[in-house]
Amino acid sequence: MTAESLDTLTPHPTIGIAAATTDLSKVYGSGDTSVVALDRVSIAFREGEFTAIMGPSGSGKSTLMHCAAGLDSFNSGSVRIGTTELGTLNDRQLTQLRRDRIGFIFQAFNLMPTLTALENITLPLTIAGRRPDRQWLDRVVTMVGLSERLDHRPGQLSGGQQQRVAVARALVSRPAIIFGDEPTGNLDSRAGAEVLGFLRDSVRELGQTVVVVTHDPVAAGYADRVVFLADGRLVDEMAHPTPDRVLDRMKAFDARSRTS
Template sequence: MTLDPLAPSAAPGIAAATTDLTKVYGAHDTRVTALDGVSVGFREGEFTAIMGPSGCGKSTLLHCLAGLDTPTSGSVRIGTTELGTLDDRQLTRLRRDRIGFVFQAFNLLPTLTALENVTLPLAIAGRGPDQRWLDRVLAMVGLAERLHHRPAELSGGQQQRVAVARALAGRPAVVFADEPTGNLDSRAGTEVLGFLRDSVRELGQTVVMVTHDPVAAAYADRAVFLSDGRLVDELVRPTPERVLDVMRSFDARAAAR
């Protein structure tokens, strides 16, 4: 029997992980090491925030985990699937079937309705939605009255709700969110963070979010911290105050150099 290399892991535990992950851009005088030997795991059914100073490698780590960027060395796994062993077709299939992504800039198609944007990845894959699951997702993000509106008819917060629902619609193994509240006011940002947290608590989803905001990180079950491309700290059940303390320690180290 031939095993499907994209089949999800049968064993519960780690939804995504890296081992000795290194990412280098440029060469010689322009060489920049964005990630320097990062080994980290993200547990199933958990909301994790990735934090650190600007330029520390947060988004690079997220993009490597999601298969949107290729590591220089080391490994990335979704479940037990090693991304480095996949060809382009298999990697596209994995991103389509097992990964959801929420972008800071929403990335909605302006000519489609909210519902059409939510179900677009499924339509591209040639499969219909699990209607019971889709109904739960749409109810959770509160889109019932806006399903037939186009993005231009929605507020920024409503557009990001559509983006969250789109990421969840295919019931992925993990949802990655890159600064999902970066373009929102505080009220809309709070709503979106609540939806991400509820998707973990109510739907059993796994969410990994990059953020620079200590208040946003406090919605997570765990926060991991990068500095200069390395994993340097971790908090369980983070609060804004504890996150700020860790971030201040980075500032103190930078000032002492």
């Protein structure tokens, strides 16, 4: 493949679908010690929608997110961001796609301790040699409630404030989709609710697409839909979730696994 930019390699994303997998399979190891982490998973993440991925430990939910976000390789099937097939990209192009079209929020905040909150927020753009859209930056900073903390370094911020910086960093480049892997796992319930509220607001007010992996029914209750994995397969889906409904569904999965 040539060294053309992604913009010339691929058309604009398909309207309605921010990312999708088709028959996605991932196997760790080989022979008798091999473990099937994903078994022909096909799923679409719609634009402007908040999706939560849930399932028991070892169900493949984090592996699905990592493969869909271009952070991990896969054995077969396909992954698309818009209409860009990740399997057709070389390492440089994949790095560029992750930088320009995908936002990431993880359980560990992954902030640079020597940089201010503002410098951490704009770091992806700085690395890419781009200047932030000041109007968009101001809107994002206001939404996550950091206007008065931009000159503070991470060590001067609470855990919830640090994760707000991470949310703003993910939003600042206006990515096609944001992936979060247990983004509130290191936060207390109040700070976690604030961060989830900001993600919810980013979908409602900014038209963002958000996909998070979580084990928490309360976190899943912020989503527009929840998809459930078990043994590497997509086994169920719930629209308009509430924490109680999600918890009941997870209990049903647990009971089924004990009797199988």
